[in-house]
Structure formats: structure tokens, C-alpha cells
Amino acid sequence: MLIEDTAIKSTDHAVDALKKKQFFKLVCGASLTDLHMIENLCFVFTLAGAHMIDLAPKADVIFAARRGVEKGISYSMLNPQSSILNPVLMASIQLDKDPHFRKVEVDNSLCDVCGACVKVCPTEAFKIPSSKSFIYSVERCFGCGICPSVCHVSALNMIDVKPTPRETLKEMLLLGVKVIEFHFGENVAKLELIWDEVKDLVNDLELISFSIGSELLTDENIKFAANLCYKLAGEGIILQCDGVPMSGGIEDKYKVKKNGNNGIKIKEKCIHVAKIIQEEKLPVYLQISGGTDYDSYSRSLEYGVSINGVAIGSFARKLLMPYLNQLNDENKLIEAVQVARSLVDSATRRNPGEIKTYG
Template identity: 30%
Template sequence: MALSFTCYASLITKSQDQLNYSKYNGVEKVKSIIKKTVIPSVSCSPVESLQKGNWVKLICGASFEDLVDIRNLSLVYTLAGVDCIDCAAEASVVNAVNEGIEAARALVPIRRPWVMISVNDDEDLHFRKAEFDPDDCPQDCTRPCEKVCPANAILQKGGVLAERCYGCGRCLPVCPYDKIRAITYVRDVTATAELLERDDVDAIEIHTSGREPSVFKELWSGLGNSTTNLKLIAVSFPDLRDSTISAMKAMYAIMEANIQCFNLWQLDGRPMSGDIGRGATRNAIAFARKLASAGDKPKGFLQLAGGTNDHTVEGLKKEGLFQMTTVHEASRYETIPSSLHSPNALIAGVAFGGYARKIVGRVLSSVHSHHGLARVEDFPEQLLQAIIESLALVGTVKCYNIQKPST
């Protein structure tokens, strides 16, 4: 799908004075610009995306609960054409996601992505928060924790903003005084079941180590009939080496009798590391190659996560795991192994978390710093900059032909 950024380029190069609209006129201007631009008014359903291998999921973060950011991220990535938005299993967070989606659809008539909530069956890296008492910090501490935090969750003269911390753990080893600790938790199964009864929740993802079938079964049993009307059930797990397939079979056997929708296996290569750089995606791709070539795995789509970024699709293509769009494109890469020619070898899609939040977060941060807690659509220049960033990332999977504005 070709996307023209002519309108973007002309808008972004205008002076700030020309963009100094009232709130009402600003929103109307955004609507006008986007409608004149070829934003992907996606007609392909999320199921079709899974089947074609160009499914894209935005991971807001299983522990990330900054409602303003989540709302604005959901708006931007809905316009970019993601198929699913994954968020914390909290009612306020789900509300923020849906508000962002509907705000996007008010600007452009675009299909609604699925809303997914994430839960865990036991201790998991994605379900923890950093914590420390700032009064215990020595006055001369250089506070390296602030420098390494990708979520800007550590205050200059305070502790950790719990709603912004998503548990990456990068602050833990850098504290020179060992003052930071991680607080882990497990989502309440009863509250989760109640969320799944909502009409605006479409999917669930269960994070598990895969090593304890009993705790997985306990969670699954606790959900009861709340999964009946879901469109997708996903299980996220790490690379368990030689026991990966057996663990998948054990989990699928627990779920099979009550699954009435599609299921997906999220391959968590290197958790919460996509914003680090090119090398972060290697574990996810290696994990995908192993699972794609396994002939005895249970049914379900395969999707990458953990270390995913704008280099992921390039790596998948080199391994013959991404569906090529043209013969010319395929010729740029090494010969695809004959064992990976079957449809089972194709990866259904990619989930983007930390990297997706980082590239758009730079724009959102500029809005917050100048205007406080704000709706991004009230600031046309920043909204369009955020859309360009999100389209460039989502487009690596969706194969958008993006032409960024000239400078």
C-alpha cells in the first residue's frame, strides 16, 4: 500500500505561528490533513493479517499504566494500522486504550484493532515495578538509574513513578548503593475474568515461564467461561531450549477443550530490549527459526516479541521466515531452506513494545513538557510527526511504501 507524505511535508515545515490553532480548529485541521493524505484506512481484518503474515501488535506494557501516554499511543498506532493493542489488565488502562482507538477513528474511518489484556500465571519480568526510597539515597549519588530508565519513570528528586515503570530492570544493576528493589505481582484472576466480559476487550495474553503446567492450569481454570467470546488467546513464553515443544503441548492440552477462537504463541526472545539496538532482535529471530521448523508443535499462529524493532523484519527475511512480496525482494537474501517452504514456517507477525513506545514517546514527551497532560490530536504538528514514526515501524511488517517528507 503506497503512502504519500506530501501533505505531511508541507504541514511540518510550516512555522509554529501557522499551527497556533485553537483547540477546536486544531482538531479539525488534523482531520482535514489526514483525510487528504493516504493514511492506511485498513480494510484487512486482524485475522487476515495473521493469515497473511503481516500482523502487527503494539505492546503498551503489561505493567505500564500511564493513562495519558497509553491513550495517545493507542491513537497514533491505530492510525498506523496495527491489528492489536496489548495493555495491562486494569479497567482504567483498557478504558484509555479504547478512548485512543475511538479518537483515531473519529479522525479517519479506520477499522478497530483488537484490544488485548496481559496477565501472568506466576512471577514474570513483565509484571514487576522498581522501587526505592529517595530519602535513603546519598546526596552525592550521580543517579545512574535516571540515565538508564527508558520510561522516564525515575524522578530527579524522588523515587519511581509506579505508573510509568514497566519492569525492564535496567536500573537494578547500576545503582551503586544497591538501594533499588523489584516488586513482583500476579494479576488477580477474578478481576481478569471480569475484564474479559467487557465488549471492548477482544483478546488475552498469558505470560508464563512454561515450566510449571500446574500454575498455568490454575490460571486457566480460574478464567472459566470468561474466554468464550474472545477473538484470540495468546500465550507468551521464553525459549525453553529442548523442552519448548513439550511445554507448548502441555499448555495447549490444558486450553484445548475451552478454546473457541484463534490461538497464538508469542515467542519472547529477549524481553523488553527492542529499544537497545539492532542486536536485541537476534534472540527473537533465532527462537522463531527454531519454532518455525519444528513439525510437531501444537496448532496456533507464531508471533515474535522481545527485542523487536525496525531491524526485525530484515532479520526474518534473511532467515526465510518472512513472506516475500516480490521475486526481486527475495533475491536479495540467502537461499530459503527447503524445510521452511511450508505454510507452517511463516511467522504470523511481530509485536513491538519498547521500541514502538520510544519512537513515538519522543514526540509525546515534547507535548507533555510544553502543555502538560494533553491529547496529542490537539497539536497537529506533533500528531503528524508521531504518525510518521509509527508508520515507518508498522510499515516494515505491513510493507507500506513510505516516502518520508524531504527536509
């Protein structure tokens, strides 16, 4: 599959990390479009040694991420003691309706400015500057789905983004994006058909990932989906084993469990997906996501699941939020990088602070 195997690829160091089971992906979010936040997250996680950064499939988001990565690389050149990787930018595309692709819409005529949503939004999308004014920054919404559950007047509603896989993939290829993660929600039965819409375009990619979610699929369908993704895209793909999407660092009471819990703790759902797929013995890379945090890698080992990598989104953004507007202060930047690095180290099992350089 994909680009000639002998060619040097921008993804070589990421694949090397996957092979060594030391891969870390920062998830900015398939719906996060706040360019300032994205640029700063990419800046900090470049310096922290992330291998890959997962982004919304929009041109301005890709440009903001590139600015952040370039800032990180320039900073490391001025500070030669901090050698870094050049993280690969990945875009997430929905093949069919998927919960990662949605935003909240506010009905201002209903809102009484009670402030409940302000307290729960992990990316501070809502502000109440005075007792009567309410500001919503739609770019900051990454679609976690928490706030509608706390709004007592039902002023907040989740709105799905319509899937346009072929057009979106074409745009990402024009922008030079070499890695795509495909999301197909619960419609595994239609996946083969939808794949036909994009399969002539994927040959220009270096790496393909599919997100397979436990909140959307039964155990049987997880197995079926993993085998089908392998059949469609071949060996060497990443299968993102998604637990409870966009739930890292969020209180359990707000996490919506669509497919029931089956006695599995929320943080362990991603490991459950990886375990099911591992039993299929496919030549693919298993990477967990959806409720991941510091302990996800070690937790997977406890359950006898040998993953190739960890992706962290909501938990990472939550940790970094206090720093993102203060990165011009070098002390704050150093603190932010230390926080981010501790997260990357937990997944890559590096000695704290040790970052390898790749050519």
C-alpha cells in the same frame, strides 16, 4: 474453541492480517499504567494502522486505550485521506509469575539523587527537578529491570505483581475485552493445572495468545510449552515467541540474559523461539516479540522462519517518547504518526503510507 466461527468478530481484520503474515501489534506493556502515555500511544498507533494493542489488565488502562483509539478514529474521519483500521485491544494476564508483571520500588532513604537511573529509564519514570529532590512516577514503570543495575546504593528493587488470573480475566471480560494474552513465566510444568482455573471463562474470548519466552525456558521446554498451549486452547491461537522481554531499543549491556545466550544474538532470540515452534508444525499463528524493531520481519526471513506477525513495545515507546506530550501540535502529531507508521510498515510490508480500510 471460542466464539462461534460464523459470527462476525471484532478481531476479523487482525486474524486476516495474521493469515496474510502482515500482523502488527503495539505493546503498551503488561505493567505500564501511565494513562496519558497509553492514550497517546493508542491515538498515534491507531492512525499508523496497528492491528492490535497489548495492555496491562486494568480497567483505567483499558478506558485510556479506548479513548486513544476513538481519538484516532475521529481524527481520521476529519481527515478522510487517512483511512485506518480499528485496532483490537488485548489485555495481558499472568497465569503464573512472569517478568512482564513487575514494577520498581524506590527506597528513598538510600537514594543520594545521583541521577544514574534518570539516564537509563526508557519511559522517563524518574525526574530530578532540583539537586535534592527525586521524583518517581510508578505508573511509567513497565518493569524492564534496567535501573536497579545502575543504582550504586541498591535503592531500586523489582517487585513482582501477584498473579490473580481468574479475577483478572473476569474483570477484563466484564469490560468487553475480547483478546487475552496469557503469560506463565517459567512454570510450564504447572501450566495445565493453572489453565483449569480459567478454562471455563475463555469461551467468551475471540482470540487467545500465549507468550513463550526464551529467557525463561530451555529449547526443549519451548517445544513442550507450544504443544501444551495448542492442546489447551486449540488451533488459531497466537503463540508469542518472546526473545529478551522489554529489550527493544535498550543497550545490550543492560539486557539480563537468564538462560544464557547459546551463541544467539539478543535480537535474534525471538526468531530462535519461532524457529523451534515452527518445526512443530502446529496450526497456530507465530508472532515475535522481545527485542523487536524495524528489521525483525526481514531478519526472520533470513533465518527461514515464516512468522505471522511482529509485536513491538520498548522500541516503539522509545521512538515515540519525544512526541507524546506534543500531540496537540498538528505538525508533531503528523511526525509521530509517520514514525509509528514506518514501524508498522516494516512488519506489514505495506508500501510506506498505505493503510487499508476494514469495514
